[in-house]
Amino acid sequence: MKHKYTVLILLITAVGMIFITRAWLAVHTAAPRTFEIFDILTVVSAVILLLKGGRSLRWGDWAAALVLGAVVTAGMLFATLFSPYPFLGFIKSNAEQAVIRGTFTTLAALGGLVVMRRGGPVQFHAAAGNWRAISKGILLGLVIGLPLAVLNVFALKFTQGHPIQWQSPGAALLDALQPGIGEEVIYRFALWGLLWLMLRKSLPEKAHGISGLLAMLIHNYSHFDDLFIQSPLTALGLGAVLALVWGLPPLLLARRRGLESAIGFHWIQDAARFLAGY
Template sequence: MISQFSHYKTFSLLVLCILGIFIARTLLAVNGNPPQLDNIFTMATLIGSTIVFIKGYQDLHTKDWIIALSLGALVGMGMSITTIFTPYPFFGIVRDNLGQALVRGFSVTLAILGGMVIMHWGGPISFPAAKGEWGKSGSAILFGLLVGLPLAIFNIFALKLTEGKDFLWQNPLSALLDAFQPAIVEEVIYRFALWGLLWLVLRKSIQKQSVFLAGLMATMVHTYQHFDALFVQSPWVALGMGMAMALIWGLPSYFLARRRGIESAIAFHWIQDVERFFAGF
């Protein structure tokens, strides 16, 4: 039993560290204004991606660089012209669209480069386009859209019911373009880079379960970081809503990313936000 516990020691420490961040941030937010949970975990992921990049940049291929720089530029340019999507100020400092464009574009590029290195090291999430598998990438995107569309429709009706608001239809083109912001940024950071980083930490101690447990942690972190304000107001409600969100939207993204590649998870996320932005939520 002692030997079995030692195998899960690293995993247990990771869980305690993540819980500690959530608890500490919530306590500080009662009487203060600490950084958003998303900012904290994004920064941690970017630091990890930087370390991995420095150690393994020689393993990157030309396509990796092209995709990382292209998606970073796409996010940056898109952020500079958004009309519906408004992210929280980055660490309470970066508030304007230009500043957010630079931060988000750089974050995407760095997270992809770190994730690509991990992918070449045998990581859990693939990026078919980076391997030149364009047919596989296209089918992954299409599959993600097909899986996501029914849930996207369900989501806007659920939001209408829970928020007590009618649909306020927005410009469809703006919804289509703005939805790339959360879809690319969140999936690349949490599903591609963070999942890979957690897998790197766990793979030696619990090799067989490392992919599953790393993915589970990344999914829960991504889900619950949306509820930092609710954790202060009503922690039990936040826990319940987060669990429901993880089951309905987190698990599909988990399996799409794992089985089809990160493009599929991005497509799934994108269609959710297209519908949400279009309906005025």
């Protein structure tokens, strides 16, 4: 009993060391972005899990994961408003990014589906073709996300100091699929599931919630690479506020309504900011 929190403490320590080490390296030399580190760790872990437990997957699981990857790949090829950082500093073109992002999305989705088949914390209704659950989940994500998306636009207008500059609605809607699908699949589905697997034996009654919060914080604080170097305390405080306002809703939506609902919430956030020119 006294050792039940050992795995959790080790996980928190490891995550903290990744953030600290990355920030230290970035001060002294070129360093991968925090998102890249956790993307790679999550996808590699998902592949290992897939190799060990891939037989539990059904044809619908494979189809859903491949479709997600194809959507991300195709969308990145035609992206105009979404311009991610060069992956690992040298993968820059839309075509190169499309291959990386699409492959990572598919592999992370497959790993997350292996966890789901083991009773994991997040359901992916598309794998079962449950269109009613899919549509209701996405709609709820959009309804809850829309007012926060508007708030986000005005917050960006205030913090970035330049007025709204309307962009192509079609481009905004298309490009928002990149973070909306990619980040939710990797962090809200695969990483959450992997952390749950690590904690479910030592904390069986709390693993769902704790692993979800940890995955949310990793995703949230990965946005603050530069601020962690300039002002670590500001990064911690601002990250906590943003996690409360924009991190908890997709976490709860994913847990209660499925991955599609979290994707809908995330998508409307980025669609609104791309449309407004941020």
